[in-house]
Amino acid sequence: MTLEGVLDTIAAVCMITGALLSLAAGVALLRFPDLLSRMHAAAKPQVLGLLLVLIGCAIRIATVVDITTMVLIAFFQLATAPVAAHMVGRAAYRDGQTRTDLLITDELAPHLDKFGDRSAERNGRFTANPPAAE
Template identity: 45%
Template structure:
């Protein structure tokens, strides 16, 4: 082992990021539906990637590649929550149409009944 504290800090960041990414992968496998899988697909996975990139940036600090690591982290932080939100909205609307989510059924029945009453009245 080396006595360089930068390598130790870098290894700790990479290890923490790898553990978060592993936890995210386990969550993706264990949860049942898409709405439940949104959280591990977005939050811990992105934080794990940011920690791995931070560990890599500590390791290669004086080099020019630091900007690419920063850019990769910014893109991941900006896009992953938006993508998870869109996938969640799509899954939610498809499950409402399929009838697998039924908590909106009374609202839809009231709406359909009011539409039928409005069409039947002259």
């Protein structure tokens, strides 16, 4: 087997693994019960899946301009996806849209209660089982 054949095999494994991780993230977005679980599924395996696909493409294409573009895509994905997921989760928590019965540890509640920031729960907008979408 030549070096090109080995690189093609590595690239194919990276791309297939990345595609399967992205598929798993998409299925988890539909199947997980609450916002925090869905947020985790959207951020973690999707980013790793994209990075593996980019690595596979970089191995296969192997031109400087394309690899530079893929490195920039990977950098911005790694920089923005966790921050965006954190901000969505924090906003949903403050608005009372999370299912606190599914939380094992709630480290944010004492801090928000101290400042009276959980007004959504006190106003009755929080529901453990939100209504189904029509």
